[in-house]
Amino acid sequence: MSEIDRELQVCDEAVTLAFSVLGKRWNGMIVATLGSGSTSFVALRRAVSGISDSVLSDRLAELALAGLVTRTVDAGPPVTVSYALTPSGESLLPILEQLGSWAVVNLSAPTD
């Protein structure tokens, strides 16, 4: 394998790794939403419109396992559970922002 082929392969593997988490529906949206700060489950479900309780619950567990989100339980009373980004999650935000700007310019339906 040539040096260039190897570099390309490493680059592709990195992109594949990124999409192993972000390629799953809602995950990018959830991280983007948590970008505005620590949020309760209910507020998160309201912000990510269209997601069900069980799917949001699964996705939050996956994002926690991937080290992007933390879950904090406040014993209360009343008991409250909140979700927030880890530093890894935070570091994804500027890239998501660029991706959003790119999409608006390049994927919006043509108006003519």
Next chain:
Amino acid sequence: MSEIDRELQVCDEAVTLAFSVLGKRWNGMIVATLGSGSTSFVALRRAVSGISDSVLSDRLAELALAGLVTRTVDAGPPVTVSYALTPSGESLLPILEQLGSWAVVNLSAPTD
């Protein structure tokens, strides 16, 4: 709705738009692979390891519809079909590269 809420919503919609294309398995990989230049179907299938002929064919049609990929037929003989990025597709490459670098730092399995 407050000004900040509206801005957040617009941002989330942009991210959702981005993932309407990139959230689908293989699409990010295909764009990243085409980043190295115009490629035949067979070479593309070899580069995107694990994808089947029919799925690659579907994804290329979707990416063409989204305006990110062009399909060029050279009458030959022999007839050859090649795929390349449009300027919209090209403009995604630096963001995919950042996403890849982010993933390598933040998603790789811990070694300790």
